[in-house]
Amino acid sequence: MEPGNQHQPRRHLRRTGRYILNNRERSPLWVWILVVVATVLVTALIAAGATAVGVFTIYKPESMYLQVTTAHLGRLVYSPYDGVIRDIAVSIELFTSNGNTKANVSFSSLDLALGFHGATLTDLKAMPFNVTPEHVVPLHYLVHLAGARLDAAGRRAMQEEINAGLVRLDLDGKARMTLKLGVFPTREFWTRISCPIYLAVPDGNARPVDPRICRSWSP
DSSP: OOTTOOOOOOOOOOOOSOOOOOTTTSOOHHHHHHHHHHHHHHHHHHHHHHHHHHHHHHHOGGGEEEEEEEEEEEEEEEETTTTEEEEEEEEEEEEEEEOOSSOEEEEEEEEEEEEETTEEEEEEEEOOEEEOTTEEEEEEEEEEEOOEEOOHHHHHHHHHHHHHTEEEEEEEEEEEEEEEOTTSOOEEEEEEEEEEEEEETTTOBBOOOOTTTSBOBOO
16 A cells, blocks of 8 residues: 555445525525415414404493383374375383393494384484493484375285284384493494384284394394
């Protein structure tokens, strides 16, 4: 063996997991943009869902509603010859309820309509008012009107119902509820009601109102 040419142990080169991506192996920029956008959207959806659950858990809008309790027909003078209600007097009792234990609720834009067979007889409104937690506020309406003219279908329905001794009126409408609870943001919900009221003729007494039907709901 010649000097300087001593046997050197062979070095076995091993590939490691580290490597450098070349231009062909790099992911395009638009792929990373899509990943970022998708991550942001998923995060936003999760936050929105958590917020919605928190709102309904804290504010409990379903515990705040309008409800019709009773009604009475004081007078009904109807002319079958020309289909005109000459005179009608109806009293309607409702209440607004705030079943939440902490949140205050204000009712505004209360817009109700009393109708017969699709024809609006009169509108019922109220000034904005507040309902404190776990309280109710009664609403009393006395409707007195004359001269409402019915169409052909309404005339037939009115005559048939008078002959049967039971007249149906419909109370429909909505109200805006604004909820406030401490440091939490103010929230607004709409509550809607659709209540059939059956009134006996001629004594004017109403059939018992079904609380499941004549109670407003928040869509």
